[in-house]
Amino acid sequence: MEELMELRTLLMGGNISDALLLVEEMTEMSKDDKQNRISSFAKILLLHLIKRQAEGKTTRSWDASIDNAVYEIQKTNRRRKAGGAYLSTEELREAVADAYHVAMSGAAAEAFGGCYTVVQLAAMVDRSEMIDKAIDLIIGSVA
Numbered sequence: 001m002e003e004l005m006e007l008r009t010l011l012m013g014g015n016i017s018d019a020l021l022l023v024e025e026m027t028e029m030s031k032d033d034k035q036n037r038i039s040s041f042a043k044i045l046l047l048h049l050i051k052r053q054a055e056g057k058t059t060r061s062w063d064a065s066i067d068n069a070v071y072e073i074q075k076t077n078r079r080r081k082a083g084g085a086y087l088s089t090e091e092l093r094e095a096v097a098d099a100y101h102v103a104m105s106g107a108a109a110e111a112f113g114g115c116y117t118v119v120q121l122a123a124m125v126d127r128s129e130m131i132d133k134a135i136d137l138i139i140g141s142v143a
Helices: 002-012 016-055 060-077 087-114 118-122 127-140
Strands: none
Touching: 016 060, 016 087, 016 127, 060 127, 087 118, 087 127, 118 127
């Protein structure tokens, strides 16, 4: 809110160049927020995809969690009024890849009752395949 008041003051004072700099900064802040939300849901998405792959099974709870994470990522990334998306497919892929390590740690704690270390569980799944699957779910089912 403080930034909006400052923007108003700059515009009313005719300081267009500083106003444009502030708009650029606010745009970056908004995009950072979108990336953080997407990353949080990507961790959940990957965690369940990893468990599903490693254990060779799924549960309704995991499926629901996957569906919810995909929905929330799509919703967060959708530009409502302008159309399109905040993050490109490549930026989405980067956000998902960045979330992988944390997701793997969570999956190691949960899969097979937590009896495998991160390194052991990582040997059971293909990182690239998991990231590709997550991206396919996010991009492939956009409504």
